[in-house]
Amino acid sequence: MKKWLVMTLLASLFVVTACGGSNGGGNTAAPTSEASAEPTASAGAGGETAELEPEEGASLVVWDSKSERAYLEEMTKKFTEQYGIPVKIEEVEGPDQVKKLTTDGPAGLGADVVSFAHDNLGTAVPAGLLLPNDFFEEQTRKENSEVAVNAVSYDGTLYGYPRSVETYTLIYNKALVKEAPKSFDDVVAFAKTYNDPAANKYAIMWELGNFYYNYMFIASNGGYVYGDNGQNAEDIGLNNDAAVQGMTYFASLKESLLPMNSGDITYDIKKGLFTSGSLAMDINGPWTIGEYKNAGLDIGVAPLPTINGNSTVSFSGVKAWYVNAYSKYPKAARLLANFLGSKESQLLDFKMTGAIPANKEAANDPAIQNDEATKGFLAQFNNSQSMPTAPEMGNVWTPIGAAFADVWNDGKDPKAALDNAVQQIKDANGGTAAK
Structure with a gap:
């Protein structure tokens, strides 16, 4: 509870300004344009999403808390094995990520994928820091709790890839x-x-x-x-x-x-x-x-x-993964965010950290249903309202x-x-x- 309150208070204190800076090549970073961000793949047969082709030579950075590092190392290793895209983990606590992204994003220094509580969206979205979850939107809505999906949306647009709930x-x-x-x-x-x-x-x-x-x-x-x-x-x-x-x-x-x-x-x-x-x-x-x-x-x-x-x-609160609007590799970043929001990832997060899944199939997994405490919290979550963004x-x-x-x-x-x-x-x- 205390961390949710801290997140909300931090969000209310941020004064977002247009920030400029130099990236490694000496150029000022800009948000990924609609043209460059638009995926080239399309939905596959049977309503399944076709694979998204990442940018050639892509490499990614992800921010997460120190306590989640072991879980994240395992998942990013699997991601790299599957897609051939290297991922670097940097330890940045959830409550600090939006504030850091406000300056690091425009400077080209921010992580490609970040993770924080949904009540920070009221700061991050108006500041133009995040890309919508567009390519995987249908899949995300189908697989995750409606309460969680609504929580990681802002002004009718889905931004997050749900990760866990509480x-x-x-x-x-x-x-x-x-x-x-x-x-x-x-x-x-x-x-x-x-x-x-x-x-x-x-x-x-x-x-x-x-x-x-x-x-x-x-x-x-x-x-x-x-x-x-x-x-x-x-x-x-x-x-x-x-x-x-x-x-x-x-x-x-x-x-x-x-x-x-x-x-x-x-x-x-x-x-x-x-x-x-x-x-x-x-x-x-x-x-x-x-x-x-x-x-x-x-x-x-x-x-x-x-x-x-x-x-x-x-x-209630919902943690999710988000894609940095200034990412040099927005397609690869989308792939990583979706990969980390998957059923497999949420179940591993539960196993290693106790994080309660937002994914509906994961919530019905025997590992969850045989855990009385987690099952009880999920039952209440389904009758909760996410904290205002x-x-x-x-x-x-x-x-x-x-x-x-x-x-x-x-x-x-x-x-x-x-x-x-x-x-x-x-x-x-x-x-x-x-x-």
């Missing part, structure tokens, strides 16, 4: 909870028999001070941040009737579930209570599974309990976070709190008058 869901201690609750009302009923604040025993916790998690109360009833798949910052749905209803339900949970201030629950506090056997259920992401298993806990992972009778919608998302976190804190800690009226937050967001987005 969201948060319900993690429970099977020694304390025999069966995952179906609704938050069931959680409340369990809490009445289990909660003991004096002994630090609680039925459930989530980071109450973090909108990333609290979004489920807004979205599950029909609220939203920005319209048009998170790209229209002029359409704010954080204070519509459905959002107010969700916030009202959120407020009702304090007395029955967590009689404490929102700032009193942190990631580390929850982890300590859960691993000690005091906390029965945790709402968290896949990044915590290893720690819980290493603590010797028998855990279950299930979709989030329903809210007000509605399936609970979580925020609009650059204005950076203006949302503080006002809406304060609204949730005011309602939970001070009993402020939910509608008044949300109206105030939305006005602050509109002011930050450009002073649009509240409706």
Whole structure:
């Protein structure tokens, strides 16, 4: 969760300018033109995509995080064996790639293929840093989750080659909870028999001070941040009737579930209570599974309990591969991005790093279906909404976070709190008058 928040905040801070520079030959790089980027191959019989012919003498550079290097080395080795195209790996962490590409791309120094979280698209696409996923578009849409495909699209155009997905869901201690609750009302009923604040025993916790998690109360009833798949910052749905209803339900949970201030629950506090056997259920992401298993806990992972009778919608994130618009070898780069986004690649990524596949066939592979935790996260992901890609998302976190804190800690009226937050967001987005 923290890395998604960092990615979003970074995106909001970037000021994209037209940058020039010299490449190795002394010429200023320019984005690949439509003519030079246009693939010469066409779709094959039976709807399958014909092979794309790479440029003669092509060699590629790919950026990825240090933690993914072993996986990437194996996949790029297979790519080189198949296509005869050498690939160099450079270690650049995901949150840094768009900022680095902003300067390195026009200078002819950027990687041909990059990989980062989808919520950076609002910076990368308007800056002209990426080539659309055009040649493999039909294949990509067919093979990957619709939620993932929508996440790596911007303004109706597909740019990404999905790689992995993540969201948060319900993690429970099977020694304390025999069966995952179906609704938050069931959680409340369990809490009445289990909660003991004096002994630090609680039925459930989530980071109450973090909108990333609290979004489920807004979205599950029909609220939203920005319209048009998170790209229209002029359409704010954080204070519509459905959002107010969700916030009202959120407020009702304090007395029955967590009689404490929102700032009193942190990631580390929850982890300590859960691993000690005091906390029965945790709402968290896949990044915590290893720690819980290493603590010797028998855990279950299930979709989030329903809210007000509605399936609970979580925020989600999607990592994908992208082709640098300034690549000298755009066809070869497309081949590599598509190769790295394949079912085989996603399954290897899962095996070596635990990354959850976006590919539908990979998600149904026995390796995934026999892993209860991954299967549980995928079930929730399929009922999630990707975090908005609009650059204005950076203006949302503080006002809406304060609204949730005011309602939970001070009993402020939910509608008044949300109206105030939305006005602050509109002011930050450009002073649009509240409706």
